[in-house]
């Protein structure tokens with residue numbers, strides 16, 4: 709079965725959750741009106757990288773975001789890979805993804821595992837330690853966040869459970885977009901999976917963000933490149949394509965994990 713995916717390549721308003729919830733609501737209703745099965749949001753979309761202000765801005769236990777995404781998923785019958793949001797759990801802050809099915813069921817959640825020092829995440833956030841492997845729109849899937857892309861061993865660790873689509877919300881600066889593209893294509897080829905990566909556009913005090921949200925097929929072909937402007941881009945993927953790719957070159961079966969460290 710083919711599925712239509714919407715990539716919400718949004719600008720994010722720094723330290724302004726109310727504006728960001730409003731623009732995410734607009735994106736979800738637009739994608740639903742275009743009959744998308746799934747929408748994918750960017751990283752840290754509630755606050756942007758307002759890390760010093762998380763004590764006042766972070767979503768406590770992610771409750772507001774979960775209620776918001778649950779209600780929209782259920783109301784508009786659309787799966788949501790909820791990018792990520794800044795949350796507070798106990799005394800710690802996390803960069804956290806929530807994934808909802810079209811019936812509004814929470815099917816996955818994930819705290820970013822690799823914290824990006826160049827954007828000060830290591831000073832403010834706590835790293836996650838759990839995989840996020842789930843089924844969405846009937847397809848075995850996994851998700852990561854931004855800098856996690858640079859750790860193929862982590863992506864493989866999760867993908868080997870059978871993920872056919874790998875989601876990656878991001879806030880990735882324009883200066884490193886050439887690396888972004890190469891790594892997204894590499895993760896798709898080496899894991900023989902579709903990769904759906906959604907980056908933000910616009911600026912904060914420290915960075916100009918590069919867009920180029922991509923959908924890459926399991927052979928590394930770019931199906932959609934959203935360019936540099938704020939927009940919702942769409943791609944239709946057919947997971948049946950995976951059989952033709954995985955059959956003749958069974959990389960997961962041929963692994964030699966006893967040799968890897």
Ligand SMILES: NC(=O)CCC(=O)C(=O)O
Pocket residue numbers: 751824827853854855856858878879880881884
């Ligand atoms: N938000 C991030 O994790 C950014 C990662 C990044 O820019 C990189 O080059 O890696």
